[in-house]
Amino acid sequence: MGIFDSVKSMLGGSGGSSSGGRIDIQKRFTLERTAFTGTMAKFVVAKDHDHGGRLVGIKILDPEKVELFESRFRHLKKPSEGQIALKMHHPNVVETYEIGMSTKGQPILIMEFVAGPSMQNIIVQKQEHHVAGKRMMLIRSMCEALKYVHNQGFIHRDICPRNFILLPESEDVKLIDFGLTLPATPPFMVPGNRTGTPLYMSPEIVRRRPTDKRVDLFSLGVTFYCLIAFCHPWQGDVVSGRAALHHDTSPPKPLVDVCPNVDPSLARGVMQLMHPKVEERTPTIEQFIQRIAKVQSVYQNGAPSPELS
Numbered sequence: 356m357g358i359f360d361s362v363k364s365m366l367g368g369s370g371g372s373s374s375g376g377r378i379d380i381q382k383r384f385t386l387e388r389t390a391f392t393g394t395m396a397k398f399v400v401a402k403d404h405d406h407g408g409r410l411v412g413i414k415i416l417d418p419e420k421v422e423l424f425e426s427r428f429r430h431l432k433k434p435s436e437g438q439i440a441l442k443m444h445h446p447n448v449v450e451t452y453e454i455g456m457s458t459k460g461q462p463i464l465i466m467e468f469v470a471g472p473s474m475q476n477i478i479v480q481k482q483e484h485h486v487a488g489k490r491m492m493l494i495r496s497m498c499e500a501l502k503y504v505h506n507q508g509f510i511h512r513d514i515c516p517r518n519f520i521l522l523p524e525s526e527d528v529k530l531i532d533f534g535l536t537l538p539a540t541p542p543f544m545v546p547g548n549r550t551g552t553p554l555y556m557s558p559e560i561v562r563r564r565p566t567d568k569r570v571d572l573f574s575l576g577v578t579f580y581c582l583i584a585f586c587h588p589w590q591g592d593v594v595s596g597r598a599a600l601h602h603d604t605s606p607p608k609p610l611v612d613v614c615p616n617v618d619p620s621l622a623r624g625v626m627q628l629m630h631p632k633v634e635e636r637t638p639t640i641e642q643f644i645q646r647i648a649k650v651q652s653v654y655q656n657g658a659p660s661p662e663l664s
Contacts, residue, residue, distance in 0.1 A: 378455040378463060380413065395420045395534060400468055411452065412469075416462040416534075424534075424550075431542050437464050439533045442507060447500035449520070449531045469529050474516035474582065481585045485521060491621075491651055492526035494579055498647070500530035501575055502640045505568050510539050514574035515555040516581055539568055554590060558603035558631045569633050572640060573602075576628025583621075584613045588629065603631035621650050 380386075384401035387410070391398050396416045402408045416436075425433065437454030444450065453465040477485045486493060497519055504511050511518075512535040519528045535550050537543040546563045557573035559566050580588045588607030607629065610622040624646045630636040637643050 376455045377458060378453070378465075379458050380415075380463070381458075384411075384413065395424070403465070410468045412449075412466045414464040414466065415457065416464075418461055421462055427548070428537075428543070433537065433543070435462075436534050436536065437462065439509060439536050440464060440466070443504070443533070445500065445503040447496050447528060447530060448503060449529045467529075469520040469531075470523050471520050474519040474521060474528070474578070477521065478516050478581045478585055483585075486582065489526045490583060491647070493521070493528055493582065494647060495644070495651070496526070496528045497530070497575065497578070498640055498644050500528065501571055502644065504530070504536075505539065505571070505640060508539050509533075509536050510544075510566070510568050511536050511571050512560075513551050514571050514578060515552040516578050517552065519578070553599040554587060556599045556602070557633070559633055561599045561602060567633075568640075569636050569638065572637055572643070573629050573633075575640075576625050576637075579625045580607075580610055580629065583617055583625070584610060586613060602629075618650050621647060624650075 380401075383405055384403055385408075387400040387402065389397060389399050390412070396414050399413050399415065401411055401413050403411045421436075425435065435454075437451070440449075440451035441454060449469060450467040451464055452467070455463055455465075457463050472482070472485065476482070500519075501511065501514065511530070511533070513532060514530075518532045519530055521528055537548075544566045546565055548566070549560055549563055551560055551570075551574070553561075555574040555577045557566075557570040558564075560570055577588060586608075588610075589601045589605065607626070610617055610625055611619060614622070624637070624643055627635075627637045628643060637646075
């Protein structure tokens with residue numbers, strides 16, 4: 356089976372355009388700009404003339420790299436990124452409208468376009484004006500996104516600031532990118548699959564140990580820490596993949612030391628999410644949501660905000 360046939364099979368055959376049909380990008384869309392180019396795909400913003408000129412995002416995947424990643428799960432009949440994305444319908448998860456194959460043989464996903472900015476840019480550039488007074492609401496929205504993904508029976512496996520997009524003029528976010536997402540079933544949780552974003556990667560992934568949904572909780576905890584503190588709990592001079600080796604060999608900087616104004620209960624909750632020992636980590640996203648609900652209720656009743664000013 357060649358790359359084209361293999362990828363077409365992953366997309367779900369050659370039926371309707373919502374699940375694997377041929378899409379002529381040049382004919383159907385007016386390309387506005389390239390938003391980013393990654394290792395496995397590029398993302399372009401375009402006007403969709405088949406739907407009244409609405410603005411969409413088109414994710415164009417590299418067939419060879421998709422084949423390389425998906426081939427390790429072929430005997431398990433893993434759903435493709437597109438098939439997983441089409442299942443997701445939640446206010447805090449980006450909506451995927453259509454999947455298919457371009458006329459050049461590239462797997463593509465057509466999805467809603469969220470103008471941004473990304474949480475990554477906000478954190479790296481320390482853009483406090485985007486999150487001032489909103490951190491608790493943003494944290495809650497990010498939790499709801501992950502709760503939904505987990506309830507759908509999947510592990511996202513690439514939770515990080517880059518994959519949360521802030522809705523303009525809003526206290527809400529959208530979770531994106533299901534390129535590394537796997538079903539939360541035993542065959543997909545065996546040791547050996549070391550994929551993700553290193554600075555947010557849990558020790559069990561780094562050390563090639565068995566995994567479960569708690570890998571996402573670790574990554575979410577690191578993401579929350581960065582959102583609150585505008586710095587990383589471990590990151591020093593090393594910013595490559597080797598940085599992840601510190602996640603279970605040296606303690607993170609306590610959040611309350613870095614941000615003395617943060618609510619102590621929130622800080623403890625974030626630190627518990629990213630505990631290096633999986634058995635001592637917060638076990639479910641629902642438990643963390645319950646914890647921050649108590650924090651939110653205190654400040655909604657008139658107490659000063661727990662956030663940085």
